[in-house]
Amino acid sequence: MGVQMIVLFTDFGLAGPYTGQVNAVLHQVAPDVPVIQLFADAPAGQPKPAAYLLAAYAQWFPAGTVLLCVVDPGVGSARRGLIVEAAGRFYVGPDNGLFELALRRAASPRIWEITWRPPVLSASFHGRDLFAPIAGRLAQGEPMSALASRVVPSRHPDWPDDLAQIVYIDHYGNALTGLRGEGLPPTAHLNAGGRRIAPAQTFSAVPNGAAFWYVNSNGLVEIAVNGGRTDRALGSAVGSEITIEA
Amino acid sequence: MGVQMIVLFTDFGLAGPYTGQVNAVLHQVAPDVPVIQLFADAPAGQPKPAAYLLAAYAQWFPAGTVLLCVVDPGVGSARRGLIVEAAGRFYVGPDNGLFELALRRAASPRIWEITWRPPVLSASFHGRDLFAPIAGRLAQGEPMSALASRVVPSRHPDWPDDLAQIVYIDHYGNALTGLRGEGLPPTAHLNAGGRRIAPAQTFSAVPNGAAFWYVNSNGLVEIAVNGGRTDRALGSAVGSEITIEA
Amino acid sequence: MGVQMIVLFTDFGLAGPYTGQVNAVLHQVAPDVPVIQLFADAPAGQPKPAAYLLAAYAQWFPAGTVLLCVVDPGVGSARRGLIVEAAGRFYVGPDNGLFELALRRAASPRIWEITWRPPVLSASFHGRDLFAPIAGRLAQGEPMSALASRVVPSRHPDWPDDLAQIVYIDHYGNALTGLRGEGLPPTAHLNAGGRRIAPAQTFSAVPNGAAFWYVNSNGLVEIAVNGGRTDRALGSAVGSEITIEA
Numbered sequence: 001m002g003v004q005m006i007v008l009f010t011d012f013g014l015a016g017p018y019t020g021q022v023n024a025v026l027h028q029v030a031p032d033v034p035v036i037q038l039f040a041d042a043p044a045g046q047p048k049p050a051a052y053l054l055a056a057y058a059q060w061f062p063a064g065t066v067l068l069c070v071v072d073p074g075v076g077s078a079r080r081g082l083i084v085e086a087a088g089r090f091y092v093g094p095d096n097g098l099f100e101l102a103l104r105r106a107a108s109p110r111i112w113e114i115t116w117r118p119p120v121l122s123a124s125f126h127g128r129d130l131f132a133p134i135a136g137r138l139a140q141g142e143p144m145s146a147l148a149s150r151v152v153p154s155r156h157p158d159w160p161d162d163l164a165q166i167v168y169i170d171h172y173g174n175a176l177t178g179l180r181g182e183g184l185p186p187t188a189h190l191n192a193g194g195r196r197i198a199p200a201q202t203f204s205a206v207p208n209g210a211a212f213w214y215v216n217s218n219g220l221v222e223i224a225v226n227g228g229r230t231d232r233a234l235g236s237a238v239g240s241e242i243t244i245e246a
Numbered sequence: 247m248g249v250q251m252i253v254l255f256t257d258f259g260l261a262g263p264y265t266g267q268v269n270a271v272l273h274q275v276a277p278d279v280p281v282i283q284l285f286a287d288a289p290a291g292q293p294k295p296a297a298y299l300l301a302a303y304a305q306w307f308p309a310g311t312v313l314l315c316v317v318d319p320g321v322g323s324a325r326r327g328l329i330v331e332a333a334g335r336f337y338v339g340p341d342n343g344l345f346e347l348a349l350r351r352a353a354s355p356r357i358w359e360i361t362w363r364p365p366v367l368s369a370s371f372h373g374r375d376l377f378a379p380i381a382g383r384l385a386q387g388e389p390m391s392a393l394a395s396r397v398v399p400s401r402h403p404d405w406p407d408d409l410a411q412i413v414y415i416d417h418y419g420n421a422l423t424g425l426r427g428e429g430l431p432p433t434a435h436l437n438a439g440g441r442r443i444a445p446a447q448t449f450s451a452v453p454n455g456a457a458f459w460y461v462n463s464n465g466l467v468e469i470a471v472n473g474g475r476t477d478r479a480l481g482s483a484v485g486s487e488i489t490i491e492a
Numbered sequence: 493m494g495v496q497m498i499v500l501f502t503d504f505g506l507a508g509p510y511t512g513q514v515n516a517v518l519h520q521v522a523p524d525v526p527v528i529q530l531f532a533d534a535p536a537g538q539p540k541p542a543a544y545l546l547a548a549y550a551q552w553f554p555a556g557t558v559l560l561c562v563v564d565p566g567v568g569s570a571r572r573g574l575i576v577e578a579a580g581r582f583y584v585g586p587d588n589g590l591f592e593l594a595l596r597r598a599a600s601p602r603i604w605e606i607t608w609r610p611p612v613l614s615a616s617f618h619g620r621d622l623f624a625p626i627a628g629r630l631a632q633g634e635p636m637s638a639l640a641s642r643v644v645p646s647r648h649p650d651w652p653d654d655l656a657q658i659v660y661i662d663h664y665g666n667a668l669t670g671l672r673g674e675g676l677p678p679t680a681h682l683n684a685g686g687r688r689i690a691p692a693q694t695f696s697a698v699p700n701g702a703a704f705w706y707v708n709s710n711g712l713v714e715i716a717v718n719g720g721r722t723d724r725a726l727g728s729a730v731g732s733e734i735t736i737e738a
Contacts, residue, residue, distance in 0.1 A: 005270065013663025014260055014506055015533035017549055017710070024497065024553070027526045034273045041261035044664060045719075057263055061270070076694030122709035123694055129709070171259025172290065202322030202369055217368035217375070218263070227291075251516065260506055280519045287507035303509055307516070417505025418536065448568030448615055463614035463621070464509070473537075 006139050007036045007061055009054055010070040010127065011044040018125070022068070022132045029136025038067075042168075043238045045073040047097040048159065049167035052178035054091075055101035056220045063088030068135040069098055070127040081114035081130055083138070083148050092135045094126070100156045112148035166192075166240040167220075173229025175236040176222050181215025185246060192223060192242040193234025209233075252385050253282045253307055255300055256316040256373065257290040264371070268314070268378045275382025284313075288414075289484045291319040293343040294405065295413035298424035300337075301347035302466045309334030314381040315344055316373040327360035327376055329384070329394050338381045340372070346402045358394030412438075412469075412486040419475025421482040422468050427461025431492060438469060438488040439480025455479075498631050499528045499553055501546055502562040502619065503536040510617070514560070514624045521628025530559075534660075535730045537565040539589040540651065541659035544670035546583075547593035548712045555580030560627040561590055562619040573606035573622055575630070575640050584627045586618070592648045604640035658684075658715075658732040665721025667728040668714050673707025677738060684715060684734040685726025701725075 006026055012018035019040055026035050038057060043049045050071040058067055072079075072094045084091040084099045086106035091099050095113075103109045114134055121129045134147055163178025170176065175192070190197040190213050200212035208227040211234060216222040223242075225233045234240075252272055258264035265286055272281050284303060289295045296317040304313055318325075318340045330337040330345045332352035337345050341359075349355045360380055367375045380393055409424025416422065421438070436443040436459050446458035454473040457480060462468040469488075471479045480486075498518055504510035511532055518527050530549060535541045542563040550559055564571075564586045576583040576591045578598035583591050587605075595601045606626055613621045626639055655670025662668065667684070682689040682705050692704035700719040703726060708714040715734075717725045726732075 005273065007266075007270075011663075014529075015531070016660070016662050017530050018663070020499075020528050020530040021552065024499075024528045024530075027497065027528065031526070034277070036266050036270045036273065037260075038263050038266040038270075039261070060267065074696055077696040124706065125709035168262070170262050171257075171264070204320055204323040214370065217371035251519065253512075253516075280523070282512050282516045282519070283506075284509050284512040284516075285507070306513065414508070416508050417503075417510065450566055450569040460616065463617035 004139055005034050005036050005061065005065050006030065006135055007038050007058075007065055007067045009039045009042055009057070009067055011042045011050075012040050012070065012127065014040045018127065021125075021128045025128055025132040026136050029133055030139045033136070033139045042071050045071065046238065047071050047073070047094075049163065049165060049178060049238055051098050051101045051159070052163045053167045053176065054098065055105060056180070056218050058089055058091070058102060059087070060218055061089060066090045066092065066135050066139045068127075068131055069093035070131055071098055072096065072126065075126050076123040080151070081126065081134070082151070082153055083112040083114060083134065083144070084153075085110045090138050092131050092138065095153050097154070097156050097159070099153070100159055103153070103155070104161070111151055111153045112144060113151035114148045116147045164242050164244065166236050166238055166242065168238065169231045169236065172224075173231045174222055174224045175230040175234070175240075176216065176220050177242060179221040179244075181219055181221050184215075184221055184244065189245040190221075190223065190242050191245065192240065193236055195234060196245075197223060250385055251280050251282050251307065251311050252276065252381055253284050253304075253311055253313045255285045255288055255303070255313055257288045257296075258286050258316065258373065260286045264373065267371075267374045271374055271378040272382050275379055276385045279382070279385045288317050291317065292484065293317050293319070293340075295409065295411060295424060295484055297344050297347045297405070298409045299413045299422065300344065301351060302426070302464050304335055304337070304348060305333070306464055307335060312336045312338065312381050312385045314373075314377055315339035316377055317344055318342065318372065321372050322369040326397070327372065327380070328397070328399055329358040329360060329380065329390070330399075331356045336384050338377050338384065341399050343400070343402045343405070345399070346405055349399070349401070350407070357397055357399045358390060359397035360394045362393045410488050410490065412482050412484055412488065414484065415477045415482065418470075419477045420468055420470045421476040421480070421486075422462065422466050423488060425467040425490075427465055427467050430461075430467055430490065435491040436467075436469065436488050437491065438486065439482055441480060442491075443469060496631055497526050497528050497553065497557050498522065498627055499530050499550075499557055499559045501531045501534055501542075501549070501559055503534045503542075504532050504562065504619065506532045510619065513617075513620045517620055517624040518628050521625055522631045525628070525631045534563050537563065538730065539563050539565070539586075541655065541657060541670060541730055543590050543593045543651070544655045545659045545668065546590065547597055548672070548710050550581055550583070550594060551579070552710055553581060558582045558584065558627050558631045560619075560623055561585035562623055563590055564588065564618065567618050568615040572643070573618065573626070574643070574645055575604040575606060575626065575636070576645075577602045582630050584623050584630065587645050589646070589648050589651070591645070592651055595645070595647075596653070603643055603645045604636060605643035606640045608639045656734050656736065658728050658730055658734065660730065661723045661728065664716075665723045666714055666716045667722040667726070667732070668708065668712050669734060671713040671736075673711055673713050676713055676736065681737040682713075682715065682734050683737065684732065685728055687726060688737075689715060
């Protein structure tokens with residue numbers, strides 16, 4: 001894949017004005033760069049589960065991709081704005097742990113604090129006023145020195161490499177965990193919502209109503225219920241704990 | 247209308263990653279072809295009502311349009327992937343009945359089984375890994391012989407020409423049926439949700455709270471409630487049966 | 493900002509076919525003009541609160557922007573279609589009050605009735621069949637004389653300059669009012685949902701669970717609850733009254 005892209009990873013929702021205004025800024029600053037709406041329903045205001053989701057989905061995109069990442073409960077406070085380069089991809093967003101796993105999984109990441117400031121900066125919408133202009137300028141090839149300066153970010157060494165929690169409920173009600181499939185024995189069982197859950201390859205391999213786990217198309221362990229919704233059947237929500245029987 | 251388009255008809259939802267990843271693939275494979283998001287909330291996992299909805303809405307698009315259609319509960323099983331040419335439009339998606347009505351209503355449809363395979367094919371997301379690359383390649387004008395070979399699809403002769411069921415609940419709560427308006431006497435009454443429903447031309451022609459039916463802007467019989475939601479007022483959902491008093 | 497844009501302000505929703513068909517028309521009529529999806533969840537069928545929301549958000553866009561605005565409960569009745577030029581921006585939509593505040597806040601607005609008609613005009617979807625083609629033609633620079641003729645619109649002198657009601661609930665559950673922040677003393681208290689609400693600058697400035705008001709990034713008075721949803725905590729919905737203690 002060789003086309004430059006800007007990818008949106010936010011908790012803004014789609015129907016209201018936030019994503020639209022960000023898109024309007026990007027069209028103005030980087031009119032020829034396609035914008036891919038990846039997540040608009042990342043865990044709202046929760047950078048920790050969002051960090052595991054982001055790291056898993058960002059790796060699907062080619063080097064050079066600019067990811068505009070806004071899960072930002074501290075907007076308006078003193079938290080910094082960052083640019084992160086990790087595995088050839090650029091991340092733009094708040095310094096609140098959102099990039100912890102992308103940083104940890106990259107060989108030689110580099111981090112900058114955003115020093116560029118817009119003519120007008122609202123207190124509540126840095127996604128539109130600060131992070132989107134930066135993402136557009138990066139995609140346009142503006143030199144980093146005009147935008148940011150090297151910095152040591154806040155790190156979260158206490159966060160695990162894989163998170164044994166639900167980090168996202170998808171459109172079908174499937175529950176994505178913060179566990180990478182590569183670290184889990186293919187025969188392991190999970191415990192979630194009071195059920196013991198066996199692995200299966202596909203929906204059609206299990207009876208109707210059965211819960212099962214598999215490694216999803218982005219490498220995360222995902223729990224599904226054939227013909228049903230995991231969130232309802234297991235009472236799962238973002239933050240629900242799961243345990244692994246090895 | 248002369249501009250080539252790729253049209254998405256799926257049950258992927260918009261806010262999560264599925265539609266975004268499909269768009270990313272299409273941008274890479276067919277960067278200059280506009281992508282129109284038509285339905286992201288087609289009947290989830292239900293190819294039969296989806297087939298009536300698809301046939302009604304596809305006909306609004308010009309010849310040459312490529313429709314990427316994914317309502318695919320059997321993903322990962324042995325079901326085939328198809329390319330269908332019907333009335334000059336191209337459909338890409340699973341062989342599970344989704345194209346039954348488009349096929350039936352076209353004069354000389356042609357059908358191919360997708361033989362092209364991507365370098366990596368996930369078990370659970372053929373929309374992204376198989377169908378999107380095929381749709382992009384078709385829109386780019388790649389020869390069919392490089393992608394697919396002629397085949398006889400699974401047909402569903404027991405499915406009626408018009409379906410007396412609700413096939414979609416729209417954003418306003420209106421209930422779209424699988425009945426084409428052209429086959430219904432303009433004075434017919436419907437029975438749905440325990441109510442007898444008369445025809446009317448527009449919302450403003452009936453009292454507040456009244457249910458009525460009309461032929462919608464894509465030719466389907468639709469039930470609405472002035473100032474209310476049909477799904478709540480009549481307890482309608484996808485699959486709810488209706489009857490016609492001729 | 494110098495790039496021409498078409499901005500969508502509707503109550504169509506995103507997942508179903510309405511926004512997609514409008515986009516398909518715009519791609520055909522004005523293929524090189526970016527389309528920004530601003531609101532797809534404007535107050536459904538309620539032009540009055542929508543008018544305050546539109547006026548606040550339109551002013552963020554540069555002169556020359558074409559806003560396609562459809563909140564149109566009277567579609568199919570005799571209500572007229574309008575083009576409004578106000579403060580250099582062009583608005584296209586129904587003559588039902590939706591443009592009242594944009595008109596009132598502009599120095600020398602001009603208004604035209606749409607006289608152009610499409611080859612086929614459905615009774616229920618003027619957004620697709622009439623307003624989208626007009627918006628595309630305006631963005632393409634077609635002369636106004638080919639589309640519309642000057643007219644005096646219906647005005648609503650009884651509507652206040654600022655509306656002390658909730659006009660929108662956003663993705664986070666925050667409640668936007670029809671009050672502009674510039675007209676409210678920065679120390680004023682609001683009463684809404686049985687609570688007395690003090691001002692604060694940002695979420696991080698108030699305790700968890702506390703409701704507060706602030707001037708949002710588009711100049712409207714907005715009520716939020718730190719760590720919660722205002723709509724649930726205060727029982728707020730579009731149309732809920734608020735009062736101001738000066």
